[in-house]
Amino acid sequence: MPDSAVHIDLPGWAEELAAPGAVFPDAEARMRLAILLAHTNTAHGGGPFGAAVLERASGRLIAVGVNRVLAANASIAHAEVVALTRAQQRLGTFDLGEGGRECELVTSAEPCVQCFGALFWAGIRGLVCGARSADAEAAGFDEGPKPAAWADLLSARGIEVTRDVLRAEAAQVIADYAASGGPIYNPGGGPA
Amino acid sequence: MPDSAVHIDLPGWAEELAAPGAVFPDAEARMRLAILLAHTNTAHGGGPFGAAVLERASGRLIAVGVNRVLAANASIAHAEVVALTRAQQRLGTFDLGEGGRECELVTSAEPCVQCFGALFWAGIRGLVCGARSADAEAAGFDEGPKPAAWADLLSARGIEVTRDVLRAEAAQVIADYAASGGPIYNPGGGPA
Numbered sequence: 001m002p003d004s005a006v007h008i009d010l011p012g013w014a015e016e017l018a019a020p021g022a023v024f025p026d027a028e029a030r031m032r033l034a035i036l037l038a039h040t041n042t043a044h045g046g047g048p049f050g051a052a053v054l055e056r057a058s059g060r061l062i063a064v065g066v067n068r069v070l071a072a073n074a075s076i077a078h079a080e081v082v083a084l085t086r087a088q089q090r091l092g093t094f095d096l097g098e099g100g101r102e103c104e105l106v107t108s109a110e111p112c113v114q115c116f117g118a119l120f121w122a123g124i125r126g127l128v129c130g131a132r133s134a135d136a137e138a139a140g141f142d143e144g145p146k147p148a149a150w151a152d153l154l155s156a157r158g159i160e161v162t163r164d165v166l167r168a169e170a171a172q173v174i175a176d177y178a179a180s181g182g183p184i185y186n187p188g189g190g191p192a
Numbered sequence: 193m194p195d196s197a198v199h200i201d202l203p204g205w206a207e208e209l210a211a212p213g214a215v216f217p218d219a220e221a222r223m224r225l226a227i228l229l230a231h232t233n234t235a236h237g238g239g240p241f242g243a244a245v246l247e248r249a250s251g252r253l254i255a256v257g258v259n260r261v262l263a264a265n266a267s268i269a270h271a272e273v274v275a276l277t278r279a280q281q282r283l284g285t286f287d288l289g290e291g292g293r294e295c296e297l298v299t300s301a302e303p304c305v306q307c308f309g310a311l312f313w314a315g316i317r318g319l320v321c322g323a324r325s326a327d328a329e330a331a332g333f334d335e336g337p338k339p340a341a342w343a344d345l346l347s348a349r350g351i352e353v354t355r356d357v358l359r360a361e362a363a364q365v366i367a368d369y370a371a372s373g374g375p376i377y378n379p380g381g382g383p384a
Contacts (some may be wrong), residue, residue, distance in 0.1 A: 006200040006269075006277045074277050075286045075313040076268065077198075085198045085266050094267045094377065117309030120336045121267035144312045145345045153337045185286070 008072040008082060011044060014064050018052070020090065024059045030106040031130050031165040033064070037079070038108040038173045041066040047185075048139075048177035051079040051107040053087035053096065056126055062096075062103065063087035069185060080107050080115040084122045097123035104128055108170045109136050110163070113144030120157055127154060128162045130170025139178035200264040200274060203236060206256050210244070212282065216251045222298040223322050223357040225256070229271070230300040230365045233258040239377075240331075240369035243271040243299040245279035245288065248318055254288075254295065255279035261377060272299050272307040276314045289315035296320055300362045301328050302355070305336030312349055319346060320354045322362025331370035 017036060024030040030052065037050025047067030054061050065083025069075055084105060088094055096103040104126030110133045111119065119127060133143045147153060151161040178184065209228060216222040222244065229242025239259030246253050257275025261267055276297060280286055288295040296318030302325045303311065311319060325335045339345060343353040370376065 005202055006198075006274060006281060008198040010197055069286045069313075073281050073284055073286050075280060075315065076273055076277050076310055077286075081268055082198060085268050088267060089198060089265050092265055094261045094265050094269075112309070112313075114306075114309035114313055117304070117306035117336065117338075118268055120305055120334075121261075123267065142312075144309065145339070145349075146309075147337070147339060157337075 008068050008077050020061050022061045027165050034106045034108040035170050037066050042177045048174045049079040051083040053083050053103055053105055056102045056104045063090055078115050081118050095123035113146040116146050116150050126160045130166050135171035139174045140184040200260050200269050212253055214253045219357050226298045226300040227362050229258050234369045240366045241271040243275040245275050245295055245297055248294045248296045255282055270307050273310055287315035305338040308338050308342050318352045322358050327363035331366045332376040
């Protein structure tokens with residue numbers, strides 16, 4: 001890469017698991033993909049989080065993402081941000097809603113304060129979540145000062161939020177990761 | 193770039209304006225750099241926002257960033273995120289505070305809801321702002337549902353916030369951009 005750039009690779013296995021263009025017909029099928037991405041990421045040394053951007057109506061996959069914070073040396077590289085940005089760059093627009101396109105982000109865990117903020121400008125119309133923030137916090141992850149009414153704030157901006165899709169399965173990936181001693185990074189370092 | 197990746201280039205002129213390693217001794221000198229980056233970005237068709245990551249004590253520059261949303265097809269590519277991620281990748285760590293290092297982010301305008309959220313995980317110890325969010329909003333930019341107590345929430349996590357450094361000069365860059373008809377993108381599209 002040129003020295004003067006930001007670069008976040010996706011591991012090769014990510015799009016082998018699910019190629020862009022594949023169709024995931026319903027919320028559970030889409031969440032199974034996000035959970036599989038999360039689980040496979042932990043098997044390769046990454047964090048227990050996966051996400052995907054799909055066309056809402058058709059279920060056609062646009063892009064996947066996994067947590068790449070450690071691998072890419074980038075605190076921004078949560079699964080949600082990787083999937084959203086990869087989808088935007090694949091479609092050649094910063095706005096996934098361009099021309100009336102309706103996309104959703106399916107994520108194995110509810111967004112932290114960073115990803116919550118990133119959702120507003122991505123142009124998605126839906127957010128589908130598996131594990132709750134409380135499940136990530138139970139494993140030691142810090143979700144940050146996300147507003148209590150975060151889902152309502154997204155809805156008010158035209159982003160429909162669906163929670164608890166296969167929550168138990170999604171939470172298990174996070175719990176297994178923590179139990180196996182995976183790093184629970186928190187670069188904030190200030191008083192939690 | 194490999195197909196399966198996220199990539200955000202910095203324009204070549206950005207590090208010609210200020211090379212990593214250069215020293216900016218005080219808050220005003222650092223803010224002048226952020227404002228110069230913002231102004232120069234508009235001259236090249238980008239948004240009116242610039243940022244830099246520096247070592248707090250020495251003022252040694254680690255990385256600069258400018259808004260690359262349109263150029264990179266990436267809604268995440270606000271100046272703050274570009275500067276923080278570039279600094280992390282240059283230092284080879286997702287945590288700018290690693291080993292007790294104390295860095296600050298100097299930004300020509302207060303963070304929007306997205307960049308506010310991104311600050312918590314970057315490992316910075318200080319945030320220095322020029323223009324207020326109200327100045328960006330006056331030009332038509334949408335800052336999103338950032339908590340009213342955003343600066344306190346950052347302070348509570350060990351990130352010291354300094355506001356209104358050369359505010360008038362920083363706000364002028366944004367106002368000039370809007371007056372010249374620069375695009376005020378807002379992919380959210382929902383009810384504002």
